Amino acid sequence: MKRLHIIYITVIMLSLASCIEPPLHLPGQELAVDLQVAQTELNVVWDNEVQLEHEWYYGWDLKDDSIWGHIGYPTPTRYEVRRYYKGDNPLGMHTNLDAFTTNTSRFRRYFQFGYYDMLFYSDIDSEDGTQVLVMNETPDSVIATTTGTRGISRSILNMSRANSGDSTGVIGLLNQPEIFYAAYTENVYISSDLNDYEYDPVENIYIKHLEAKLRPLVYIYLVQFILYNNEDGKITGVNGNAALSSMASATNVNTGHTSSTPAVVYFNTRMKKNQVVDGQACDVIGGKLTTFGLCDNEPYTRSGSTYSGSRGNLKNYLYYDLVWNNGQVKTYDFEVTDQCLAQAHGGILTVKIDCSKLTPPESEESGSGSLFVPTVEDYDEVFWEIEI
Structure with missing residues (x-):
C-alpha cells in the first residue's frame, strides 16, 4: 500500500x-x-x-523518481x-x-x-544542489520565501490575476520551495x-x-490531468510547463503562518499514454508540486488540514500546456479552489479533461502558445517584497 x-x-x-x-x-x-x-x-x-492507490492514477515510476525525487517527505x-x-x-x-x-x-x-x-x-536538501529557499532573518522571526523563476507571459499573468479576483496582488511566478x-x-x-x-x-x-x-512548512501536492477521448491522438504530449495560482508566497518559520500575498508556483509535468482509470482508456499527465500552502493559513495540525484563514475572493487555478498534433501549444486553465481548500496542507489535485471538447489553438488566438516562453514584447518583469 x-x-x-x-x-x-x-x-x-x-x-x-x-x-x-x-x-x-x-x-x-x-x-x-x-x-x-x-x-x-x-x-x-x-x-x-x-x-x-484509491486517488492517484498517474503512479510514480523510476523515471519520475529520477526527475523529481522521492514522492514523499524526506527525513531531515x-x-x-x-x-x-x-x-x-x-x-x-x-x-x-x-x-x-x-x-x-x-x-x-x-x-x-x-x-x-x-x-x-x-536542513534544506535541494535535488540539484541549488537552493531556491531564501531565509530572511530578523531579531523577531525568520521568513521563508523562494526565488523567482522564468518569465510568465503577460496574457497568462493577467488571466491569473483575473481568476484570483485581484488585479494587482499576484506577484508573479515562483520556484517551488524545498521541503523543510x-x-x-x-x-x-x-x-x-x-x-x-x-x-x-x-x-x-x-x-x-x-x-x-x-x-512541515512546505507541503506536497500531487497533480494529475486525466485525458479522455484522445484516441485520435489530437493531444500528442506536453512540454512540461504547469503552474498553480493563488498559493502563499512566503511563510513565517516561527509560527508557520503563511503570507497573504498570492503567487503563481511553477512545476513540471510528464505524460503517460494508454492508461486505464476506472475502466476507461485515457492518457494521464502528472507531476509533483511543493508549496508553502494557501495564503493566510495556519500550519497543519492533527485535527485536520482544511483551510482556516481568511483569503477573500482568491481562487486557485491550475495552468497547463498541451501540445497538439499540429505541433502548436496552448495553455488551458482549470479551477481547483475546492480541492485546495479541502486539502490545505497538501494532497492530490485531479483534473479530468474531455479532449473531444477542447478548443484547438490558432496561431492568431490570444493566449495561445506556451505559458512560460513569452516573447520580448509579451514579457512581464515582476518585482516584489514579501511581508507577513
Missing part, C-alpha cells in the same frame, strides 16, 4: 539547573550524556496518510537552531540571538539562567532552583522536560 505522509518530529528539551549543553539525537541512538548536561530528543511520528538530517535569550523577562524582546547549525543528530550548547525562545528548522520542518518554543525557563527539575539517579543529573513538534 502506497501512502504519502506528513512527518512530525517531537522535540523533548531536557534542561539542567546550571549552565547546560544539550545533545540532539534521533530514536535508537545511544546518548553520550555528561553530568550536568541537558538532553534533547527527537522522535519522528507519521500522520495524515493519503491513500494513493541536519538542523538550524536559533536561541533567543530574554533574561528574566518572559515578555522581553529578542535582543540576544545565538544561531548555530547541528550537522549531526545531536548538539550541545551552554544556557544561562532565564527565559529563552527557541527555533529549530531542518520547523518548531518554535517560547519561554523556556532555565531555573537555578533544583526543585524545578527531575533527578535521574541513573545518570546522576537533574533534567527538565520540554516538548515541541517539528512540523
Whole structure:
C-alpha cells in the first residue's frame, strides 16, 4: 500500500539547573550524556496518510523518481537552531540571538539562567544542489520565501490575476520551495532552583522536560490531468510547463503562518499514454508540486488540514500546456479552489479533461502558445517584497 505522509518530529528539551549543553539525537541512538548536561530528543511520528492507490492514477515510476525525487517527505538530517535569550523577562524582546547549525543528530550548547525562545528548522536538501529557499532573518522571526523563476507571459499573468479576483496582488511566478520542518518554543525557563527539575539517579543529573513538534512548512501536492477521448491522438504530449495560482508566497518559520500575498508556483509535468482509470482508456499527465500552502493559513495540525484563514475572493487555478498534433501549444486553465481548500496542507489535485471538447489553438488566438516562453514584447518583469 502506497501512502504519502506528513512527518512530525517531537522535540523533548531536557534542561539542567546550571549552565547546560544539550545533545540532539534521533530514536535508537545511544546518548553520550555528561553530568550536568541537558538532553534533547527527537522522535519522528507519521500522520495524515493519503491513500494513493484509491486517488492517484498517474503512479510514480523510476523515471519520475529520477526527475523529481522521492514522492514523499524526506527525513531531515541536519538542523538550524536559533536561541533567543530574554533574561528574566518572559515578555522581553529578542535582543540576544545565538544561531548555530547541528550537522549531526545531536548538539550541545551552554544556557544561562532565564527565559529563552527557541527555533529549530531542518536542513534544506535541494535535488540539484541549488537552493531556491531564501531565509530572511530578523531579531523577531525568520521568513521563508523562494526565488523567482522564468518569465510568465503577460496574457497568462493577467488571466491569473483575473481568476484570483485581484488585479494587482499576484506577484508573479515562483520556484517551488524545498521541503523543510520547523518548531518554535517560547519561554523556556532555565531555573537555578533544583526543585524545578527531575533527578535521574541513573545518570546522576537533574533534567527538565520540554516538548515541541517539528512540523512541515512546505507541503506536497500531487497533480494529475486525466485525458479522455484522445484516441485520435489530437493531444500528442506536453512540454512540461504547469503552474498553480493563488498559493502563499512566503511563510513565517516561527509560527508557520503563511503570507497573504498570492503567487503563481511553477512545476513540471510528464505524460503517460494508454492508461486505464476506472475502466476507461485515457492518457494521464502528472507531476509533483511543493508549496508553502494557501495564503493566510495556519500550519497543519492533527485535527485536520482544511483551510482556516481568511483569503477573500482568491481562487486557485491550475495552468497547463498541451501540445497538439499540429505541433502548436496552448495553455488551458482549470479551477481547483475546492480541492485546495479541502486539502490545505497538501494532497492530490485531479483534473479530468474531455479532449473531444477542447478548443484547438490558432496561431492568431490570444493566449495561445506556451505559458512560460513569452516573447520580448509579451514579457512581464515582476518585482516584489514579501511581508507577513
